[in-house]
Amino acid sequence: MAKQKKKGQSGQAKNYITRTQAVRKLQISLPDFRRLCIFKGIYPREPRNIKKASKSATHSTTFYYTKDIQYLLHEPLLGKFREQKALEKKIARSLGRNEVQDAVRLEKHGMRKVKLDHIVRERYPTFVDALRDLDDALSLLFLFANLPSTTEVPARVISRCQRLCHEFEHFLIATNSLRKSFLSIKGIYYQATIQGQDIMWLVPYKFVQRVTQDVDYRIMGTFVEFYYTLLGFVNYRLYTSIGLVYPPKFDTASDERGAELAAFTIEGRQVAGAIEQGQEPHTIANGHAQNGNTELVQAQIDKIAQETVQEQMVGQEEQPEDQPETDGIDTFTPAAPEGDTLPQPDVTSEDAARLFSDFTFFISREAPRHPIEFLLRAFGCKRVGWDNVLGEGAFTHDETDPRITHQIVDRPAPAQALHSLQGQEEVNGQNLQIVKPGFIMPGRIYVQPQWIWDSVNEGKLLPTNVYAPGETLPPHLSPWIKPTSGQYDPRATLExxxxxxxxxxxxxxxxxxxxxxxxxxxxxxxxxxxxxxxxxxxxxxxxxxxxxxxxxxGSEGESEDLDEDGRDAFAGxxxxxxxxxxxxxxxxxxxxxxxxxxxxxxxxxxxxxxxxxxxxxxxxxxxxxxxxxxxxxxxxxxxxxxxxxxxxxxxxxxxxxxxxxxxxxxxxxxxxxxx
Structure with missing residues (x-):
């Protein structure tokens, strides 16, 4: 005789467990349970039949897989959560006894920091898995980097998010991995290609943010806590893969004066190892060399750079002559005229590094400085200047500098050209020549900011006369949506x-x-x-x-009636x-x-x-x-x-x-x- 199945011990009743049962089984509070599920990547599930999963369940009941909850029983964070709960009880008891010093001591020395390193290694066994899951992490971290500090969002969380995001942007600048960008109503979309993986994220505009009360910042803060641990691991792996020191040196005073990307000093591991004797490294920031290096340090740096160049030349000489050059990007052509149009590969990092490399840009004070600077530097520009009110780190603050070839403006068309200087302004003890609004410098190209985005998406420099100040700009369309046959394409002409x-x-x-x-x-x-x-x-x-x-x-009856009545049939x-x-x-x-x-x-x-x-x-x-x-x-x-x-x-x-x-x-x- 077969063994009889007991009701509620097989099928959906065994595979699913309600949230209340899970909290009781883990013996933690509901906020800690939510936090643990976010860290471990466990999400609610919906059974096919709610009544079979639980008799007392309704449509608002939350279910989880029983195996997932069983898996959480062995998590080391459970012990830390219970220790924190016990410590909170001790602090509350001390405050109830009016023992304030004991409560402060317990909170300062007794509260253990929760580390998520093992969870990152567990959820992402390979580095490619971490890159594939980086879209949401970057979007949320860039969002918190632009939020104002409040009681729900502390200032230390915002500063940490800003630092990690700037470190990631520096890697994209160093490797020219950025590919496309798009200005939308929600914010600015960016897409980069890292180790063959396309990563897209959204950066909000730097407007004054209003913190509303209908947003649960506690849940978002839990995601941020996991994401900046993940991005820290990714940044370390990316920097070390190209021979850079991580973390890069960060100047807090310069960052407070609005330097942003220029507050970081990027160093190579070979250069850092050559100057372990206490001297300052030789760094390049926005076209300027840092002063203060001794002759010995400079000689060591030049020697390392010369050896690297010689190794590259030797590697090129060892390449056989018969082997064709593979530096250019491959293009796919259809075999037959009636064949499908094959998608062409994007531009390479070498093409991106040469796009703006020959120009010197100046950003006017009305244009958004950080996204323009990031795009220009990611596509090869080494010299970017801006007005002194936008912060430190510029190649030049002098708007009349003759080395400037392009100026980014977002104003109406200038009234007349500038034949003489319009004024002087003293900044840091130096008299800078400024240009009043409505005047232009002769021999300089003035363009609107959209020219940079459209040139980046097209992979080539577009005509600047279409983007001149006061001109009606062409449509700015998403670079990821290609028009199909039959649809209206604003880029193409009417003919x-x-x-x-x-x-x-x-x-x-x-x-x-x-x-x-x-x-x-x-x-x-x-x-x-x-x-x-x-x-x-x-x-x-x-x-x-x-x-x-x-x-x-086509109806035969009607055609016969028409013929019988003597009417003229359709004759062509x-x-x-x-x-x-x-x-x-x-x-x-x-x-x-x-x-x-x-x-x-x-x-x-x-x-x-x-x-x-x-x-x-x-x-x-x-x-x-x-x-x-x-x-x-x-x-x-x-x-x-x-x-x-x-x-x-x-x-x-x-x-x-x-x-x-x-x-x-x-x-x-x-x-x-x-x-």
Whole structure:
């Protein structure tokens, strides 16, 4: 006889456990249970049948896997949580006895720090796993780095997040790993490629943040506590992989004066090992060499650099001559003309390092300094200057420096060129020459900030005249979304997207709209609105007839009735064209009568209108032929395939109509601009 199964000991009742049962089993408080689950990466689960999992459960009951809770029983953090709970009881007892000194001593020396190193190694057994899970970590850490300090978010947490984020940005600058960036309403999106993994994160704009009470900062703080442990491990591995010392030296005083990225001193391990005798290292920060190095230190640094160059040259000489060069990036071309377009690889780090390497930039005070500086330095620029009010660390604070080739401004077009200096300003004991707003320096290129982002996304330097101050900027689109065939593409010109005859048919519609507006002003808006409604109804009716043309013509009964009554059957597209021309003549005659009644001059149709009418007729004939061909193909399909095809056709038609509306809107805007 088989062993009988007891109820509640198998199936979903055994696989799932409620949150209340889990808290009782672990013997910790609910906040500690949430914190432990966040650290370990354990999330609630939803069973297929709630009643089978637990009889007393409702839709608001939270379930977990029983194996996950069993796994938490062996976690070393449980002991630390219990010690903290016992210590909190002792502190509360001391405060109740008015023993304040004992409570302070217990809180200072008795509270043990929770370390998450073993959890990071456990959740990410390989470094690639940590890189794949870095998107959310970077987004949250950059968010906390821009928050104001409050009781929920201490200042030490914000400063630690800022330091880790700047260290990560320095690695991207050193390796030129940044690939794309996009300005959105939420913030600035960045994408970097590290060891073959694409990492994308969001950085909020540096506006004044309002801390609301409907956000649970305790839960977010738990995630931040785990994420900055993770990012610290990742930064250490990244720095050591390219031969840099981690952590980099950090100047607190310079950071307080707004240096940000310039407050860090990046050193190589070879250079650091060569100067272990107490001298200061030789560092390069934004195009300036730090002074104070002795001749011995400088000789050691030059010797190490020369040996590195010689090793690279020897490695290149050992490469056989017959082997082709592989420095350039590979491109994929389709084997056949009808083949699919293969996705091309992105730019390499060498291409990114050369994008802005030949220029010297100056950031005006109204432009966002940190994102522009980060992008410029990540794509090869070594000399970036800005106004002294934006902080320290600039290549130059002098706006009239002749070495500046490009200036980033976000103001209206300047009134006139600057032929003489406009003023002087004393900063740190030095007289700096400044330029008043509305004046420009001759021989310098002025561009708006969007030029940097668009050039980075395109992988090449775009024309600067399109991004000049006061110019209408081109559309800034996401670099990760590529337009498909049939969709409207703002980057392409109208000639590349328009259908045949669409341009010729556009002016006719515009003249009708202008005439309708004139009639509305003279006769009255009510009559025009009625006419518009009637015209719209008529257009809808025509479209419905066109859409169901094949169904009506394909019915045998109706065609026989038409033949028996002696009516003319469909004789081809020429009769349809003649009927359309008759309708156009009647419409033109009606317009002339309305114009005479309104007291306006009658505008006879010229050659342009005849050409437009011909273009419209040609498009209608082509559309009719296409619809007939589609209906003929649908007759050969099964019902299932026909329904699927109709759904696809509906979505495609909807997309085409939307694209045509956008093209006509753009055509009107361009025509208005030309006038």
């Amino acid at each position: 590349e997207q328009e259908l045949e005859g669409e341009t010729a048919a556009a002016p006719h519609g515009e003249e009708e709209e202008e005439e309708a507006e004139e009639v509305g002003h003279i006769v009255g808006n009510d009559d025009v609105e009625d006419n518009e409604h009637s015209e719209e109804d008529g257009d809808d009716g025509d479209e419905e007839i066109d859409a169901g043309d094949m169904d009506v013509a 597209f020429e009769d349809a064209a003649e009927e359309t021309s008759d309708l156009d003549e009647e419409a033109q005659h009606q317009k002339e009568l309305e114009a005479e009644a309104a007291g306006r001059a009658v505008r006879p149709d010229g050659n342009g209108t005849n050409k437009n009418n011909k273009a419209i007729k040609a498009r209608q004939l082509e559309r009719t032929k296409k619809d007939e061909e589609i209906e003929r193909q649908k007759m050969m399909m099964s019902n299932k395939k026909r329904k699927l095809f109709e759904k696809m056709q509906y979505s495609n038609n909807k997309r085409d109509v939307q694209a045509e509306k956008l093209r006509s809107k753009r055509r009107k805007l361009e025509a208005t601009g030309k006038r």
